[in-house]
């Protein structure tokens with residue numbers, strides 16, 4: 029609302045400046061104009077038909093029920109790839125294939141945490157990806173607590189050496205999920221900082237916004253040259269309990285068992301296409317990631333993402349033949365370090381792509397569209413904003429876009445789209461045992477499918493009605 033009022037004021041003052049023969053200021057490229065272009069009737073019709081979608085629900089319901097959790101590189105993820113190939117083939121996609129790659133596979137073993145003194149009790153926790161393993165008997169040490177990652181960094185090594193470190197933070201719920209990047213420090217950097225200072229192990233408040241006794245898993249990488257140490261997330265209520273215990277000022281002793289293994293393994297990207305009429309035209313890439321954490325069934329992260337983007341491509345296929353090829357990618361092993369995205373970038377990143385986009389932020393409704401097509405394609409960015417506005421989607425930036433697996437390729441210069449989902453409740457569930465199908469609201473899922481379908485309709489170069497396809501799952 030504020031942005032619209034500002035634009036109106038800018039236009040009014042520009043008009044009066046040009047009436048006086050003075051140079052007019054150029055509006056910033058990110059400000060949306062007051063009026064967006066008219067949406068072509070076939071685009072609007074396809075978008076609105078997709079509001080009745082059932083493909084996305086069928087995919088995420090099937091994947092979470094028939095495969096369940098599918099950690100990157102595991103036998104479960106291999107089963108998920110087989111499931112994906114069978115489903116995408118049955119839906120009528122072309123060139124369905126798996127592009128495989130090797131990776132180290134980290135696997136969780138038994139894990140527990142117990143305060144031995146001053147107030148003996150168990151705490152709920154789960155290891156981070158790439159955590160070092162304790163012995164099966166675990167370790168016992170004094171615990172030292174810090175209110176933030178900054179406090180840990182400022183601590184002298186002597187305060188940390190030989191101890192188990194606890195790091196707290198104050199992540200809030202936000203619509204755009206921005207709390208995750210800043211307040212994720214204890215998970216992403218905390219283990220390396222603690223190890224460099226000589227800590228035995230680290231436990232942090234979960235990078236989450238709920239108050240259930242569900243710890244939030246998540247990936248972290250030890251910096252080069254840093255000795256890996258056991259590293260885990262406490263459930264938020266358990267982190268708060270530990271804070272209260274620490275505030276009593278008595279020495280705290282913790283017994284920690286975090287067993288895990290690392291073995292060489294294989295993952296892969298599952299790829300399927302809707303062939304375009306012009307095989308030489310730069311393609312559209314949409315997708316999500318197939319792997320999940322091991323605690324839940326990966327419904328919102330990211331069964332929903334592969335389901336939404338595949339359903340959108342299927343709606344285009346049902347309508348006819350697009351000018352551009354639409355490539356759907358179900359990336360492998362995103363959670364442990366964007367392995368699938370990096371492999372795709374190495375293999376295909378230099379091929380011409382008209383736009384790339386990933387859905388990986390749950391299943392709640394989309395509220396904003398960003399894009400980054402370059403200066404000569406502003407008309408296309410505005411057409412995209414116009415097609416999405418009737419779904420309650422706010423025009424966002426036209427000079428930036430992001431996404432997990434596709435992020436490095438967008439940063440590297442490929443054109444991209446970002447359809448922002450409402451993240452207010454995403455981090456209540458993200459990477460927890462509660463990431464299950466019942467958390468998906470079918471109506472919001474359909475709004476997502478309609479938005480992605482409209483995006484493909486706008487960017488695909490026009491869909492030529494084809495012979496009616498047989499109705500398939």
Ligand SMILES: [Zn+2]
Nearest residue numbers: 317329330388
């Ligand atoms: Zn994800």
